Amino acid sequence: MKNNWSESTAKTYINKYKKLGHNKDVALRVYTSRLLGRNPDLVIHGGGNTSVKTKLSDLDGKSYDVLCVKGSGWDMADIEPQGLPAVKLKPLLNLKKKSYLTDEQMVNYQKRHLLDVNSPNPSVETFLHAFLPLKYVDHTHANSILDITDRPDGLKLCKKIFNSKVAIVPYVMPGFMLAKKVQEVYEKNPNINCLILLKHGIFTFSDNAKDAYKLMIKYVTQAEVAIKKLKHKKIKQVTNKYNNIKPHQVAPILRGLLSNKDSNDKYIINFRKNKKLDYFINGKTVKKYSVKGTITPDHVIRIKPFPLIIENKDLSNLKNLNKLFNNYKQKYIQYFKRNKSKSRGKKVMLDTAPRLIYVQNMGLFSVGKTMKDCLIAGDLAEANAKVISSIEETGQYRPITEKDLFDVEYWSLEQAKIKKKMLPLQGNIVVITGACGVIGYETYKLFKSQGAEVVLLDKDVKKINDLRKKTNDLCIECDVTNKNSVIKAFEIICERLGGIDILISNAGSADTGAIAELDEKLLRKSFENNFFSHQNCASQATKIMLKQKNKGCLLFNISKQSVNPGKNFGPYGLPKAALLSLCKQYALDYGANGIRSNGVNADRIESGLLNKKMIKSRAKARSITIADYMKGNLLHDEVTSKDVANAFLHLALSQKTTGAILTVDGGNIAASMR
Ligand SMILES: [Zn+2]
Numbered sequence: 001m002k003n004n005w006s007e008s009t010a011k012t013y014i015n016k017y018k019k020l021g022h023n024k025d026v027a028l029r030v031y032t033s034r035l036l037g038r039n040p041d042l043v044i045h046g047g048g049n050t051s052v053k054t055k056l057s058d059l060d061g062k063s064y065d066v067l068c069v070k071g072s073g074w075d076m077a078d079i080e081p082q083g084l085p086a087v088k089l090k091p092l093l094n095l096k097k098k099s100y101l102t103d104e105q106m107v108n109y110q111k112r113h114l115l116d117v118n119s120p121n122p123s124v125e126t127f128l129h130a131f132l133p134l135k136y137v138d139h140t141h142a143n144s145i146l147d148i149t150d151r152p153d154g155l156k157l158c159k160k161i162f163n164s165k166v167a168i169v170p171y172v173m174p175g176f177m178l179a180k181k182v183q184e185v186y187e188k189n190p191n192i193n194c195l196i197l198l199k200h201g202i203f204t205f206s207d208n209a210k211d212a213y214k215l216m217i218k219y220v221t222q223a224e225v226a227i228k229k230l231k232h233k234k235i236k237q238v239t240n241k242y243n244n245i246k247p248h249q250v251a252p253i254l255r256g257l258l259s260n261k262d263s264n265d266k267y268i269i270n271f272r273k274n275k276k277l278d279y280f281i282n283g284k285t286v287k288k289y290s291v292k293g294t295i296t297p298d299h300v301i302r303i304k305p306f307p308l309i310i311e312n313k314d315l316s317n318l319k320n321l322n323k324l325f326n327n328y329k330q331k332y333i334q335y336f337k338r339n340k341s342k343s344r345g346k347k348v349m350l351d352t353a354p355r356l357i358y359v360q361n362m363g364l365f366s367v368g369k370t371m372k373d374c375l376i377a378g379d380l381a382e383a384n385a386k387v388i389s390s391i392e393e394t395g396q397y398r399p400i401t402e403k404d405l406f407d408v409e410y411w412s413l414e415q416a417k418i419k420k421k422m423l424p425l426q427g428n429i430v431v432i433t434g435a436c437g438v439i440g441y442e443t444y445k446l447f448k449s450q451g452a453e454v455v456l457l458d459k460d461v462k463k464i465n466d467l468r469k470k471t472n473d474l475c476i477e478c479d480v481t482n483k484n485s486v487i488k489a490f491e492i493i494c495e496r497l498g499g500i501d502i503l504i505s506n507a508g509s510a511d512t513g514a515i516a517e518l519d520e521k522l523l524r525k526s527f528e529n530n531f532f533s534h535q536n537c538a539s540q541a542t543k544i545m546l547k548q549k550n551k552g553c554l555l556f557n558i559s560k561q562s563v564n565p566g567k568n569f570g571p572y573g574l575p576k577a578a579l580l581s582l583c584k585q586y587a588l589d590y591g592a593n594g595i596r597s598n599g600v601n602a603d604r605i606e607s608g609l610l611n612k613k614m615i616k617s618r619a620k621a622r623s624i625t626i627a628d629y630m631k632g633n634l635l636h637d638e639v640t641s642k643d644v645a646n647a648f649l650h651l652a653l654s655q656k657t658t659g660a661i662l663t664v665d666g667g668n669i670a671a672s673m674r
Contacts, residue, residue, distance in 0.1 A: 001042075001144075001224060003217045004035050005210055022081045025054035025135070026068055028209035030079055032138065035213060037076025041143045042220065044383055045376045046075050047298060048140040048201065051129035052209070056086050056115060064115070065089040069129050071120030072416070085119030092130035096183065101176040103413055124413050127179035132186060134193075134205040136212035141201040141296040144223035146387050149198045150295055150399045158196050161226045166194040166219065171400050173407055174200075174297065194219050199400045200296055230394040235283040238360055245315050247271040247362060248491040252499035253318070254365055256548035257325045258353050259427075266427030266550070267353060268374045268453055269498035272382075273363030280385035281309075281358045283392070290358065293399040295387045297408040299380050301415065302373070305335060305405045307356035307381075315359065328354050339406035347410050356381050369427055371453045371497065423451025424653060429497050431455045431490075433480050433537055434507030436463035438607035439557065442641040443504055443648050448473070450649065452502070455493050459507075480507050480533035490540045499548050502652050503541040505534045506557040510609045515570035523571050530575035531582065538586055542595060551594035555648050556583045558661065560603040564671035580661065587659035596658035598651040601673075602644045603665035604630060634667025 010031055017027035029052040036050065037043045049070035057063045066086040070076065074083030091113045095101070101109070110122045123129070129137045148157050158168045167185045172178045182195060182203075193215055195203040204215035251269055258267045283289065291306040308328045314320040329352040336349045355377045357365040364381055368374030391397040399405075408414055430447045434440040435456035448454050456471075457478040458464050467475045474496055478489040493500060511526040513519075538554050545552030561573035562580040579599070586597035606615060619629035630638040647664045651657060661673050 001039070001217050001221045003214060004039075005032070005213060010210070017081065020081075023054060023056075025052050025209075026081050026084065028052075029068060029084060029136065030081060032136070032209045032213040033070070033076045033079045033084075036138060036140055036216065037079065040383070042140040042216070043076050044379055045302075046073075047296070048076060048138075049123045049125055049129070050076065050084075050139065051123075051126075051137045052084070053089060053135050058115060066115060067092060067122075067126065067130050069126050070123045072123065073120050083120065085122050086115040087122050087126060087130075088113045088115065089130060092127060095127070096131065098176075099180070103175065103411070106176050107413065121416075124175055125179070127176055128182050128203075131179050131183040132203070132205050134212075135207045136209050137203060137205045138212045138216050139201060139203045140216065140220075141298075142216075142220045142223070143295075143383060143387050144220050144227060145196060145202045146199070146295045147227050147390050148223050149196065149200075150387065150391055150397055151395050152398050153395070154198050154398075157226070158198070161222055162194070162196065162219065165192050166196060167192045168196045168198065171197070171199045171404060173404065173411075175411075175413070227390060227394065232393045235279065235285070235389060235392050237279070237282045238284055240361060243312065243316060245362075246491075247273075247365075248494035250315055250359070250362070251365065251494045252544045252547040253321065254357060255498035256550050257321060258367060259548070259550045260351065260353070261550065263351075265351060265353070265369075266501065267367050267369060267498070268371050268427065268429065269357070269365045269367050270371070270374045270378055271363055271365050271495045272378055274382075276389070277364050277382060277385050280389045281364065282360055283389070285392075286358065286360070289388055289392050289397050290384075292397055293402065293405045294380075295384050295399060297400055297405065298414060299384065300405050300409045303355045303377050303380050303384070304332070305402065305409065306331070306354075307358050308354035310357060310359045312359065312361040315362075328352070335402070335406070339403050340410075342403055343407060343410070350409075350415075365498075370451075423449075425502075426451035428452045428501040429455065429493070429499060430502040430504065430652075431457060431493060431500050431537075431541065432504040432506055433457045433478070433533070434557075435475070436460055436467060437506070437609075439602075439605065439641045439644050440504075440506050443506065443645040444473075446642075446645040446649055447502075447504075447652075453497055455497065457489055457507075480505075480537055481528045483536050486536040486540050490544060494544060499544050500541050500552070501545075501548075501550075502553045502555065503537055504555045504557070504648055505537045507533055508557065508559075508609070510569075511571035512568050513571055514568050518571060523574070526571040527575045527578070530572065531578045534579055535582060538582070538597075542586065542590055545595050546590075546593060549593075552590075552596070553652055554583070554586055554595065554597040555651055556597075556599040557644070558583065558599040558601050560601045560663070560665055560668065560671040562601060563673065564668070583661070584659050591658055596655075598654075598657060598659070599661045600644060600647045600651070601661050601663045601665065601671065602639065602647070603668065603671060604632065605639055605641055605644060605664075606630070607641060631666070633665055634669070637666050639664060639666045 013031040014024050014027045033050045051069035055063045056066045067089045068084040068086045071083050071085045110126050172181045204212050206212040255269050293305050294300045332352045340347045355367045366374050366378030388397050430452045432440050436458040444454050455474045457476050459479040461477050464475050464477045476489045479485040509529040558580050559576045562576040565573040583597050583599040619626045643664050647662045
């Protein structure tokens with residue numbers, strides 16, 4: 001493994017953070033934490049932690065010895081000094097003689113001695129960092145260390161690889177008891193500079209940042225070299241049996257089977273495949289080696305103790321799939337019951353949905369309540385596949401026991417890391433067409449704020465590219481008037497997110513002309529833009545919703561023109577009147593499937609269709625001011641794109657409303673629904 005330390009970069013960090021009021025110790029701690037955090041073979045997604053012992057002053061003017069240790073919620077890859085909360089060291093050391101602390105006592109005590117109460121919670125390994133007397137302590141779950149220790153003969157292998165400066169610690173659950181164990185090991189042998197925690201990870205420590213980091217690279221490299229020297233035997237693969245089923249076709253079915261209709265739980269699922277994953281998933285003995293547990297304990301909170309494995313032949317049989325999902329659920333319930341009876345305290349079972357679905361001869365579907373969780377699960381799956389494959393080629397995979405895994409999965413301090421406030425639309429996949437327009441973008445922001453995963457569709461390549469720079473959400477170039485373009489977009493959506501729950505069919509264009517004299521082409525084009533485009537999207541979305549078997553919601557941006565035509569607005573109003581009927585037709589045809597279909601009739605909203613120039617000319621034609629023109633409604637109040645977005649949200653949340661049109665025009669009796 002490459003040592004990425006650079007003297008000049010280290011100096012840059014010191015200078016940069018000095019200007020921001022942080023001392024050299026903290027600056028270097030930030031630097032090497034990032035070096036560790038940015039190497040995926042050492043750290044992924046918040047795994048591992050680091051600390052530095054330094055002096056900081058409090059409001060009383062006195063200087064205190066403190067431990068700046070990684071805080072909960074921070075990732076080492078982009079950590080800042082705020083991500084290393086300072087805890088007064090002396091009170092931590094005062095507990096060296098304690099033999100036991102409850103989790104609540106430990107967390108409470110750590111928080112009580114923070115220099116700033118607004119800091120994030122210090123790591124669950126704070127006491128361990130404190131009890132090691134050296135200034136810099138680095139901890140990772142390095143792949144190569146797990147590779148040599150997740151084996152029945154892990155201890156023996158470690159003794160062969162490492163010298164006497166390395167102490168090997170048997171598995172103890174993280175927290176105060178592990179800190180006590182490490183204290184005991186260190187006091188027996190104060191010459192050590194590294195701890196290998198069997199089936200968990202590695203700690204290195206030194207009085208300077210560069211050396212602690214260097215030691216990490218050194219020992220991880222020694223493990224890598226040792227693995228290379230072992231005799232390798234390739235994992236036997238299942239024979240390639242491909243059928244024509246594609247991931248995007250399977251995803252909505254799996255997503256439907258995952259959702260819990262009673263609790264309204266919905267999941268995002270993401271498909272990925274690559275050579276290493278394929279090798280792991282297509283192993284003949286995958287059902288043995290992939291269900292033994294995670295390579296390091298804290299992965300269990302994100303990917304559960306075992307995956308769901310589907311053989312390719314089961315894909316074409318819905319009954320089989322149903323059975324497999326049910327079996328998984330039962331297996332998880334049994335796992336919970338079996339281990340709950342062996343543990344202290346009350347435990348409440350978590351959801352029973354798998355977080356990893358391995359489909360042989362296809363790839364991996366990772367699962368999460370949000371896209372972020374889903375992608376983290378996928379990354380952890382890749383790390384697990386890599387390490388387990390390597391062990392199985394050279395020996396036998398054996399991680400911590402099921403009971404130890406359970407204790408971590410159901411540890412309140414671990415659960416606190418992933419618990420987030422549930423938002424009303426969490427787990428819902430929303431697709432917005434015309435997303436780069438004023439109303440589309442406003443709607444995107446609003447639905448996003450409600451916890452939905454939003455996909456943005458627009459035909460304007462430049463605008464979509466600009467949007468990609470602003471957001472991590474999926475942006476797809478799509479011409480909604482072109483059926484193939486729509487089909488392709490929905491294929492991508494299914495592969496990346498698993499399906500769709502809410503369609504906001506918003507794209508449209510305004511064409512004008514006196515109906516008798518206009519060019520027929522214009523009228524037909526307007527029907528493509530304002531009617532068939534909606535049908536293209538609604539039809540595709542509905543077919544996916546039917547596969548998911550978990551309801552759905554179609555929302556159309558219609559127009560007041562649909563019920564209250566404007567002079568010379570035929571090319572726009574006629575397809576909009578047809579769109580209103582389309583909206584009702586979907587409500588009628590798919591109500592029995594729980595798919596709701598509703599529309600919004602908005603009017604006089606400043607947007608791409610009614611731009612500043614048009615507003616000006618219309619106000620002028622009526623000899624009124626622009627402000628008066630915009631307020632020309634019963635409420636005498638301007639209606640904005642935000643109001644339209646709110647109407648969409650309202651309809652999305654109104655579970656018992658279908659076939660309804662919501663008017664958003666500030667009041668206009670001529671355009672009101674009857
Ligand atoms: Zn750890």
